[in-house]
Amino acid sequence: MSLISKNEPGREFLLMGNEAIARGALEAGISVAAAYPGNPSSEIIESLSKVAEELGIYVEWSINEKVALEVAAAGAASGLNAIVAMKQNGMNVASDFLLNLNLSGIRGGLVLVACDDPSGISSTNEQDSRVFAKLADLPLLEPATFHDAKDMVREAFALSRAIENVVIVRSVTRISHARGNVVLGSLPEKRPAPHFDTSRPLAAMPVSVTHPRIHQRLKQAAEMLADSRFNTYKGPEKPELLILACGAASLFAGEAVSLLGLETRVGLATIGTTWPLPEAFLLKHLRSADRVLFLEEVDPVLENNVKELYADRNMELPRVRFLGKRSGDVPDTGELTPGTVIRIVGELMGATAPDAPSDFETAAKEALESFAPARSLAFCAGCPHRASFWAIKKALALDGRDGVVFGDIGCYSLAYMATGFYQAKTLHAMGSGAGMAAGFGKLGRFGATQPAIAVCGDSTKYHATIPALINGVHHSSDFLLILLDNSATAMTGFQPHPGRPVDAMGHEAPQIVLEDLCRSLGVKTLVKDPFIIEEAAMTIYELLQEKGPRCLVLRQECALVRAKTGPKRRPVSVDPEKCIGEDCGCNRLCTRVFRCPGLNWDVSVGKTKIDEAICTGCGVCADVCPRGAIVKETA
Amino acid sequence: MEKDPYNIIVTGVGGQGNVVGSQLMGAVLVELGYKVTIGETYGATQRGGSVMSHVRVSKAQQLGPLIPPRSADLVIALEPSEAARVLGQFGNPGTVALVNTRPVYPVDVISGDRAYPEADLLLEKIRFLCKQVYFVEATKEALEMGNPILANIVLIGAAAGAGLLPISEDHLARAVADYMSPNLVEINTTAFRRGMRLVPNER
Structure with missing residues (x-):
């Protein structure tokens, strides 16, 4: 039984933002859903996978985000509705296909949900995915509440079908991973039968035809979104300060205005259709105030677009002072918090929130400094990664040539910190460790003597490491790839991957075995248990003495998975x-x-x-x- | 809950069940006609880090997922030093707190790099940062039931018992059945009842 599959229109539930997005897709009658897991997006497809059987939809954890988008696009090319979800880094992986798919367009409905992570709470970066919408000439919607997230996704499908192109919905951690009230709508009874109309090929080329066509489709989207109910205004007719906000920032802004008692002096316009801009709506409000404050995360996307609009139309508009990231009034990195927004609005309006008594402030400061010891990130108790990095550390010390460990994305990213004994020396994108190690392994010709190790988890291996490994094999690079196989996509919630004998919907699936894959490339590949720590360390040491590409699988089940399935190993x-x-x-x-x-x-x-x-x-x-x-x- | 909005923080260490606890609490309040917003911090932080859920309750509006500084009305802490951390940021002279007294040592304490605050001083500091505080042995109660994870529900029961939340055993049972599984209703309502008995109702 799952909340998101309940056919009880009008009933109100507390849903996570990602569940609300999933429910919106179900209300739009999706047939296909695909993603590669990544926080803060994982629960969208996770929650759909749990109702796949019951509702007769197809859900998969794809090998990476580009393939996920391709799988969803195949559904949409055949007239179905399909959803694909990814975290911000995934947008980079998917973007090669996206920036061609936009040119060909699609025929069903295809909604791409990008979940950004301002402040990098569970990410290596905090990139703003919204720039892809402008780059690809695709419409972009941004929900500010949970219920809006559901409705917006449902309406994004209608828009996608109307303009025959992808629509992007952008969420952030504070929507995706938060919960709020959502009123259920109805679920459709049937879905269309898929058919690919072979008389109308879907090709990005010729650009001379397809590029003008997406501009036309974007104009059509602008017309359809001109009076969207997702763009709202609350405040006086002539505000002393007009706030333009999107996403979670608009909730913080609304609260700051009421906490500071500025309801009659400050206006708040929430922009839900961020691209293309709702021009008439914005021009009307730009005429009403001489100070405009932008509140958004992370980059000044709305800010820059509105300034462009203002520059184009400046002859007919009054003088406006723009306040935001460019003026230095709003921090230009990191997520916004209620405290920051209250301070910004308060300073601009000469209003302040009441302070606590000073002895309370002193005690509060002391509590933080002396009574709340920091909790550093660490591998879990019994985590096999701790043993693996101990073995790596020991082998490198024995080897004595100052070997370099190239890190990668997963729980074991923490290996550059104390819990992994500071062993990993690089940390970038999925699969980059192996790619860099293979490159480093070619520097012997210049006199480099340091051995190269790349570490990579099982799910990461399938996602992006295979091309890097093949590249290293083809070029006879000197490096050791250590595959930390804990039999789970542990970082994001234990989703299955191609190395598991099961798929997203719980069906039995062919298993692609890590060591078989490596050996099929002709690479010497050993398999060891990191918990037999001496043997693991000696194996790494011995492999470091050899030339060419080598693989070692260190296999031991994730401690959290193990705890769910079996008793404690031994006293x-x-x-x-x-x-x-x-x-x-x-x-x-x-x-x-x-x-x-x-x-x-x-x-x-x-x-x-x-x-x-x-x-x-x-x-x-x-x-x-x-x-x-x-x-x-x-x- | 006379105040609107009413701001609750459930805090603890990754793995103590604070996300589920706050979700159930929020589910009951939605059923009672409130607009509830819960902001959660987890992801990388679930691995031994501090975890905090902001539960915001209002009859009138859907609030943002984060509570402004110094604006917590009720703090439910599964771990005492986490109570100090939250009160230091969000406490005010009107805050009420329910605190599980059982410490969970950070890895930096285990390693000997840092000291864990001395129990008496820690509880005294917590007391100073609240209008009223209830210290509860929730983990002990949960361990007696056979599973330390139930401490979250014991604490929610204690909050209800103290008259701080309008939640009854029946409400909780329905939320567990809807949001988790009907099989889990009995164990959770038992934990809730045991929690209710731990505090005097002063309202």
Whole structure:
């Protein structure tokens, strides 16, 4: 039973923004949904996968975002409605196809949901996906509430069908990963039968025909969106300050205005149809105020577009002072928060929110400084990545040539921090570790002596590492690719991938085995268990002494998956006679360096102890302890 | 909840069930006719980090997913040092707090790099930053039921028992059936009842 498949029109539920988006797609009668998981977008397809069987739709976790868009486009090319979702980085992967698909157009409905992550809360970057809409001449809608997110997606399908092109809906973490009231609409009873009209090919070429056509379609979209109910205004007729806001920023702005008691002096225009601009709506409001403040995340996209419009029409408009990221009034990086917005609006209007008493402020500051110790990011208790990076560290130390570890995207991205013993030295995009390692492995001709290791998770391997590996093989590059196979897309919620024997809808699926794939390229490939830590370290050391491309699969199940499916592996305990604490000379290797949350430095007795509630019984710490003081019972 | 909007923060450490707890609380309040917005922080932070859910309740409007500084009305903390962190940012002289007393040590404390605040001083600091505070042994109660994850529901029960939330056992049962699974109703309502008994109703 799932909330998003309930056919109870009019009933109100608390839905996550991503569930609201999924529900909107169901109300629009989608047949196909595809994505590669990535936060903050993952729950859109996740929630659709759970109702796929019940509603008779097709849902897949695709190998990467470009393929996901291609799968969805095939549905839309055949007259169906299809949704594809991705995080902001995924837009880059999908964009090669997107910037050709826009030229050919489609025939059904295709909505691309891009979920951006201002401040990079669960990302390596905070890029603003909205720029793709302008680049591709495609309409862009931005919801500000949960209910709007649902309705906007439903209406985006109608728009997509009308203009025969992709429509982009852009969400952010604070919508996608937040929850709010959503009133359900009705679910359609039937879906069209797919048919690809072979008399009308879908080709991006010739550009002389297709490029003018998308401009025409964008104009058509502008006409259809001119009076959209997603563009709203609240405030006086002649505001002292006009705020133009989109997405979550508009909720923060509305609240700032009411907290500061400025309802009769400040106007708030919420823009839901960010591209193409709702020109008439904007021109009307630009005539009403001489100060305009832009609130949006992350780049000044609306700000720059509105300024373009203003420049074009300046002869008929009064003088306006624009305040935003360009003027320095609004931070030009990171997400906006209610506190920041209250400060900005308050300063511009000479209004302030009441302060707490000063002794309270002093105590609050003290609470933050001395009573709330930081919680650094760390691998989970019993995480196989901790063991893998311990083995890598040991092998590199034995090797002694200052080897370089090229990092990649997944839980193991944390390997550049203390929890991975600072082993990874690069961190960029999906698959980039292997690509860079393969490039570095060609520098021997210039006298480079440092060995190259790339690390990569199982899901990342399928997503983007295969071309990099083939490239390295073809060019006989000297590098070792270590595949950290925890049998899950762990970072985003354990979605299946091509290495798993199951698909998104829970059906049995052919499994593409990592080591078979590597060996099919003629690469020497070994498989080891990182929990047998000495053997893993020695294998890495030996492989580092060889030339050419090499692969090592370090296979051990994700500790979180394991905890859901099986009991603790074995009891582990500390022998207090053997642990001699600070006298050991190991300088608390187990807690200070190995840092597994299942271990605890007991200050009162100056020895290590095991936290029974947290320890998963992997037993790796027993092999790390130089005194043999940690005892693992036979599993 | 006399105040509108009423701002609740549920805080704890990744894995303590604060997201589910706040979702159930919000689901009941939606059923009672409120507009509820919940902002959550998780993702990378679920791996041992601080996790916070902002639950915003209003009869009139759908609010933004984040609570402004110094604007929390009720703080429900699954971990005491997280209570201090939240009160330091969002507390005000009118805030009421319900705090689980069982600490979860950060990896920096485990490693010996940092010290965890001394229990008495920590509770005293929390007390100073609230109008009223209830210290509750929610994890102990949950462990007696066989699963520490139930501490979140024990605390919601305690908040209801103290008259801070208009939530009954029946409301919670319906929300668990709708949003989780009918199989989980009994264990959750039991945890809720045990929580209700932990605090005196002063309203």
